[in-house]
Amino acid sequence: MSEKTFRLYDTMTRQVKPLETIEPGHLRFYSCGPTVYSYAHIGNFRTFLTADLVIRTAKAIGMNVTYVSNITDVGHLTQDDVADAGGEDKMARALSSKEGEQFNNVWELAEYYEDAFLDDWARLNLLAPQVRPRATQHMREQIVAAEQLIEQGNAYETPSGVYFNVESFPTYGKLSGNTQENLKKGVREVVLDENKREQADFALWKKDDKHLMQWYSPFGWGFPGWHLECSVMARKYLGDTLDLHAGGEDLIFPHHECEIAQSEALTGKPFSNHWIHTRFLQVNGEKMSKSLGNFYTVRFLLEKGADPLAIRYALISGVYTKPLNFTDQSLSDAMGNLERFKRSDAAVAAGIEAGRPGDDLIGANLEELYDQALDSMLNDLNTSVALAKALEGTRVILRDAESMSAASADSGKRYLDRINDLLGIVRPEHDLDAHQSHAPVVKVDEARIEQLIADRNNAKKAKDYALADQIRKDLDAEGIELRDTPEGTVWVVKSAL
RNA sequence: GGUGCCGUGCCCAAGUGGCCCAAGGGGACGGUCUGCAAAACCGUUAUUCGGCGGUUCGAAUCCGCCCGGCACCUCCA
Incomplete structure (x- = not known):
């Protein structure tokens, strides 16, 4: 461990401060991963790259890092609350879309997009996390957490689900700079759920025996709310208090706010000592x-x-x-x-x-x-x-x-x-099985190009520069660039960008 | 209405009280090299930091107001 200090902006305290670890020299780090209902876009990857750079930098000064980044494969609702019976989560909606037709079921869809995601991840030289937990594989833990929150009086059951009562957690809003008063005022005119005590209360469990992904719980068939998975998985793999938690700026509210409420209500301890959020990519x-x-x-x-x-x-x-x-x-x-x-x-x-x-x-x-x-x-x-x-x-x-x-x-x-x-910008770090689905669009006939280069070199020898230049110009128009080097003439495919 | 963020050269983008008459990349221009190019290498390119006030010995950096842009407020990394 060197004497160097790693300073990062902390969303909670709104200042740049040293990154402290509970155990000296060992960073416990959780970064929110994607919902695999579609291909991740480069904005998603900007956020994952921030986490990647945190790890690389920490390692460069001799820290050990335990890095956990999840895959959300259930429970991420398109709306927190819906009045109509057709209320779906993102996975279900993706399946019923045009792109979703190729999949037999929502599980296959999740698997497909997760594979695609991991492939992109590796291509961008992102370091692999020690644990990459999935929401669907932590159902028991989520149900137990919901039960415990009910027992403690932080949550309650209604005909539509289990909700976290934000009034039971007075500091709800502290990460985003909100107060409960302001949040109440700001709630949009969404569909009201008569069963919720406060409209700001958020779902821990949704009851739905028609849902494409459902599990049995003490509350009946249904699926967990989106925020619960991160609380449960972070705790399982990293302990009650994290050193650092990361995500995109849109997660500050409500996702991370809700994670804090659930986790701190459950453990009575701070959920994370440091929070970083990546601004959006335009x-x-x-x-x-x-x-x-x-x-x-x-x-x-x-x-x-x-x-x-x-x-x-x-x-x-x-x-x-x-x-x-x-x-x-x-x-x-x-x-x-x-x-x-x-x-x-x-x-x-x-x-x-x-x-x-x-x-x-x-x-x-x-x-x-x-x-x-x-x-x-x-x-x-x-x-x-x-x-x-x-x-x-x-x-x-x-x-x-x-x-x-x-x-x-x-x-x-x-x-x-x-x-x-x-x-991570000098060489690829992962061995990728080169399924060439990403080959450049420019098709080249190498033999023909080699022949044209030979013709051009003959023209040059004969000092017929007009012909030589014409050959070069023609190839350039096709997207092939010639460069004369001390080792001879080489060609490169010009980027289509 | 509430909560945050941003505005730096032709473009992208660091810098957040003196080391800044402001990194780096692109572009443009000039040079070396070349048959000519390309590539490569070398050099030049903001007395100025959205506007107006203020604080200070000193401001791109702090404060106030204004103008412009963005994000979140229960879909989003």
Whole structure:
């Protein structure tokens, strides 16, 4: 454990403060995962990337991290309360949608989107959590929690379900800066449920014997409320009090507020000592939504030819505490920067291979840049500065690339290894079974291109530059770019972005 | 109505009281290299931080008001 301090903004106290752990050097961390009713979009991943960077930074200063991130596969309602009998949760609604027709049942749908999610997760170099619990696999714990809350007088049963009584938890609203008074005033004119004592009361269990996913409980057939799963699973795997809890900004209220109420009512202890929330990602300056047609998924961008690490780079290029605007331009900027890391990586590999004698000319400089990058991350995850420092390191390496000594190359490799551990932007870290569903859309005939390159080189030898340039121009129009290098002419597929 | 957030160069985006006449990336322009390009490398590109007041020896940074944008208030990462 080093003497470095990891400072993060805390939503509860509204200030940047050191991240303290109950057990010295061991971070217990819970991050709310996705509801697997559809493909996750890049905004979801921005939030998961924040959690990922917390872990990488904590590890970089020698902390152990126990990281739990759930999969919500039941109970996430499209509306908290519904008057009509057709009230569905997100999973059920997805099944009855057009995309849902391909699935035999809601369980298959959940499994499909969970697999897709985990695939995207790995492509974006997100670290795997120690535990990835599912709501459907913690039914007993949720039912027990609901029963206990009733016994303690924090919850009550009605004909439609079991509800948490927010009046029994006076500090309800403290995370979002609300008071119960204000919340009462702010409640929208939604359908009123006569059975609830307060409209702000939220469901722990919904009774519904028609629901596609239902379990038997002391309250009859039904399913758990969305907020309960996180309380139960966080406690099971991390204990009564977490060191850190993370999620997207929309979860501050009501989700995390409700988690706090349930958990603290159950244990009598603080639920989490530190809360972080990632601001929303905008796309082309607008909120991402299906109706605006800017609902970007990882696989959509991959099909357009984006490198998954460039998506990662673009998503972490702004600090998590501010909204970030994701644009085609920011993605292509990221692709260019990613290239620099890849070239640096290739350069140091070549330098080590070549084994040139000489002093290490870059090690000290790189060491300093790494320290600056790490310090930036420790300062409330300042990814913008950390990436700037990391990039400066590639300049140091590439400047020296031509005649790099083996000693310099060793330093370069060490630098890139550490930068990759910290930011995950140099190399893919997961072995992916390469089912090539994400191949770029540009189809290429390699033999033909090689032939055209040969023709062009002959034209160049004959000093027929008009023909040579025409060949290059024609290929460029097809999306193939030629580059003359000391090792000969190479071609690359230009990005469709 | 309640609760929060943001406004920095042509674009993206750090910086939140002196180290800032403001990182980094893109773009543009100039240079090296090249048959010419591309790529790469080198350099230039904000006396200024939405507006107006105020606090201070000192403000992009703190306070007030105004203008503009966004989020949450029981669907959302």
